[in-house]
Amino acid sequence: MLNQKLERLHTIDREQFHLEKAQAVLQWDQETYLSEKGVDERSEQLALLEGISHAHLTAPETGRLLSELGCTQENPGGDESLPDLQRDFLKTLYRTYSRAVLLPGDFVSDAARAEGLSQAAWVNARRNNNFPAFLPHLIKMIDFSRRKAVYWGWKDNPYDGLLDIYEPGMGTQAITEVFTPLARELSSLLKKIAACPRPDNSFLQSEYNIDAQRSFCNEMLGRLGFNTQRGRMDISAHPFTTTLGSDDIRITTRYLPQQPLSSIFATIHEAGHAFYEMGFPAELRGTCLADGASMGIHESQSRLWENVIGRSKPFWEGMLPVLRSHFPQTLPRTTPDEFYRAINLAEPSLIRIEADEVSYSLHIILRFELERELFSGTLDPAELPAAWRKKMKELVGIEPETDSDGVLQDVHWSMGAFGYFPSYALGNLYGLGFWGQLKADIPGVDALIAACNFTPIMEWLRDRIYIHGRRLQPSALFKTVTGKTLSPQPFLDYIQSKYADIYRL
Amino acid sequence: MLNQKLERLHTIDREQFHLEKAQAVLQWDQETYLSEKGVDERSEQLALLEGISHAHLTAPETGRLLSELGCTQENPGGDESLPDLQRDFLKTLYRTYSRAVLLPGDFVSDAARAEGLSQAAWVNARRNNNFPAFLPHLIKMIDFSRRKAVYWGWKDNPYDGLLDIYEPGMGTQAITEVFTPLARELSSLLKKIAACPRPDNSFLQSEYNIDAQRSFCNEMLGRLGFNTQRGRMDISAHPFTTTLGSDDIRITTRYLPQQPLSSIFATIHEAGHAFYEMGFPAELRGTCLADGASMGIHESQSRLWENVIGRSKPFWEGMLPVLRSHFPQTLPRTTPDEFYRAINLAEPSLIRIEADEVSYSLHIILRFELERELFSGTLDPAELPAAWRKKMKELVGIEPETDSDGVLQDVHWSMGAFGYFPSYALGNLYGLGFWGQLKADIPGVDALIAACNFTPIMEWLRDRIYIHGRRLQPSALFKTVTGKTLSPQPFLDYIQSKYADIYRL
Secondary structure, X not given: OOOHHHHHHHHHHHHHHHHHHHHHHHHHHHHHOOOHHHHHHHHHHHHHHHHHHHHHHOOHHHHHHHHHOOOOOOOOOOOOOOOHHHHHHHHHHHHHHHHHHHOXXXXXXXXXXXXXXXXXXXXXXXXXXXXXXXXXXXXXXXXHHHHHXXXXXXXXXXXXXXXXXXXXXXXXXXXXXXXXXXHHHHHHHHHHHHOOOOOOOHHHHOOOOHHHHHHHHHHHHHHHOOOXXXXXXXXXXXXXXXXXXXXXXXXXXXXOOOOHHHHHHHHHHHHHHHHHHHOOOHHHOOOOOOOOOOHHHHHHHHXXXXXXXXXXXXXXHHHHHHHHHHOOOOOOOOOHHHHHHXXXXXXXXXXXXXXXXXXXXXHHHHHHHHHHHHXXXXXOHHHHHHHHHHHHHHHOOOXXXXXXXXXOOOOHHHHOOOOOOHHHHHHHHHHHHHHHHHHHHOOOHHHHHHOOOOHHHHHHHHHHOHHHOOOOOHHHXXXXXXXXXXXXXXXXXXXXXXXXXXXXX | OOOHHHHHHHHHHHHHHHHHHHXXXXXXXHHHOOOHHHHHHHHHHHHHHHHHHHHHHOOHHHHHHHHHOOOOOOOOOOOOOOOHHHHHHHHHHHHHHHHHXXXXXXXXXXXXXXXXXXXXXXXXXXXXXXXXXXXXHHHHHHHHXXXXXXXXXXXXXXXXXXXXXXXOXXXXXXXXXXXXXXXXXXXXXXXXXXOOOOOOOHHHHOOOOHHHHHHHHHHHHHHHOOOOOOEEEEEOOOOOEEEEEOXXXXXXXXXXXXXXXXXXXXXXXXXXXXXXXXXXOHHXXXXXXXXXXXXXXXXHHHHHHHHHHOOOHHHHHHHHHHHHHHOOOOOOOOOHHHHHHHOOOOOOOXXXXXXXXXXXXXXXXXXHHHHHHHHHOOOOHHHHHHXXXXXXXXXXXXXXXXXXXXXXXXXXXXXXXXXXXXXXXXXXXXXXXXXXXXXXXXXXXXXHHHOOOOHHHHHHHHHHOHHHOOOOOHHHHHHHHHOOOOOOHHHHHHHHHHHHHHOOO
């Protein structure tokens, strides 16, 4: 039996869970159904709920109970006689609580105000290709981020403190070690591909009816295993996944008539996030442990489904007839192999969110290296546009003509979200590590995929990854699942072999 | 300039407004998009927000500020040197605050628990036609309601205290005075109609495609003047209107293939509620005064649009060609006059929510009379089924064979919502009172309606009714708009003349 203090903390945590999900409902609605003129007041509603939620988490009672249960910075899991599950619960709650209470109230509200101004300035600066107009805001955002990390105790290495928000336990050094060989090999592969003839994808440029796209995406979602009793798919400008309750996981996609791949791969990508959220075990339900291990691990799930499964030849051996049944007139009689080549073109490009599997990680590595230099003090923010162009040339082989297509393209820095980008590329690396183990454990997985039988994959992911929720840090989870430490090699092996086939290298 | 205390109360009120709208978002989502398995946790989220909202409203600071501004039970508007708008604000806030603080915490949670059990028992009792199984819960609900009224100071006449929740200022006596002649005249009209030949409505029984119903309802909604930049229409099992923000008013309808009138009149009815909510003036925005004057006044708006406008001959002179353009094959070449007769059948029926314009108010009067006797102690709850059958025979002329079609048909009593029903019939009376004034002020309103030009009606309603928000009590609002006190006569004149025409009496 749990003692009373622990029970009380569970009640506080469960209320916190509900408060966060209530905010998620309002945010989901804002992105999907809220009418134009309702946006301003919705922001006020969300700010109020955020304040209530923050006050609830940081109430003195929470700190007192955590301390009475023996939680400290050195031993966040508290009393060592407690069961592992309870220690993991305390550890996670303690970390969240500490992060929140260590920031002075004034600092939080100053930072929020500055972020609002910074985002508005970024929107204008990007529109007008005017980096100097954004620079003073960027400098402030760097300063707030640095101070935040210092408040949390990362005085000597603030960038590590920021990385730790998104990838607990992964610091600058560990990431540099995996990104360095990754950058070298991917740049080299991209150059080799550029010298080869380009597969034909012209049939993807015509008009694909939106109702038919929608019916295909919904059928595919069902075949992948998405449980519509516990979730749904809607439409939004930028596809996303959000959890509004333990049994209420929602994804969105978007339909563009001339770009059928956009809705298809957004659907698969978000389904991968949703499967993770739907798969946490009952014992973690409604607690702070019912969450992904990290941003990168979450991204490993979406990218595994989108790229490793969804952009594979076996997948389209099974799914192309289904797609054709929704587009009997539009889709030519391409073979699965031709379709597979057409959806896997790789070439240097300027914009991260449009990049292919080969170049995507290079866009991330560029951002990581610039952030690292900004926080170590070796790069002056005023020099960012030039540094961006130089690194793009080195890594991807091309340069943007404007800052809008370069250093101003992403929203992240304008929100002070430094340390976030690496998670995207780490997701690729975690994902291929997991995939290697899955293939060893499930012989003939390609044949299962070609038969649209995803159940064994889903069960494996559930039993090996989802089951841990947020109990393990990413590196511990990776070790538990694969027996290994993180390395770029499985991803490099996969991408080199895939593209050697596609481009007949 | 407002003094600091008043400003602080405005901040508290604005936060309260946001908290209530946030709950409305979660409730709207529950009725429209929430997946099956998400319902339980949504209830927990809503209960938590309700608790936070109640604690926020009843915080000691609110009471202290109200008292310092001179608000008392006798003078809820406070300091008489304040501008009228501020006194109306204080009056409304004080009433809401007092209602909330006068109920002891234990009473509120006991009542909430009992309501949950009572509703579940009612669902089963209705399904199994088992009134005795529901009786003990009903007795408890009556008792909780009586005690609630007593806590609020209505010791000698608790039913008046309950009526006052929904129709401030309208008591048993005032309602009895208007309901008595109404019952007599409507019963008599219903008998006369029963002796006449029934207009043909067989063409409404065929299959009306749901997509076409939806496109018609959306076109009609636009023609009525619904602003989709400030609201939207979705689908739910039971149509409703809800306000999620000052510029975010949402309605729902439902589509039944064999009952095209269901979606059409639900759309018009809910649009009438929405126009009211969209029409409050800027000076009341985001305050407790941005609300309807009462349930009955709100219902006057929905019923005015649905019945007086939407079931009129001029309306279908304008709208029938539009409807036909959505159902070129399905809808026969009926004239507007034939269509008008077909949608206005009147006949005795057992179920309130399916009743026509003539018999609807009789269903309400029956419930009002039973409630009045229950609370005065002259009717034993155990005798309700027999009393129900007797009154149905007297008022409507028929009797239910089962209690499920009789005393068990409505959810209201199982939730303890005694005093709610009269508002529905009062809505008819307010509505026709307003309509008389509107017709005097806008000559040729029938021609405007037949031309689908609803702007002058909308502007009149906005300038005469919506503009007051919740500042005036219903009787004061009625007097301000019409110069008269409430009487059943305008409604009776309207209904007798309309049905004399339809049934050629």
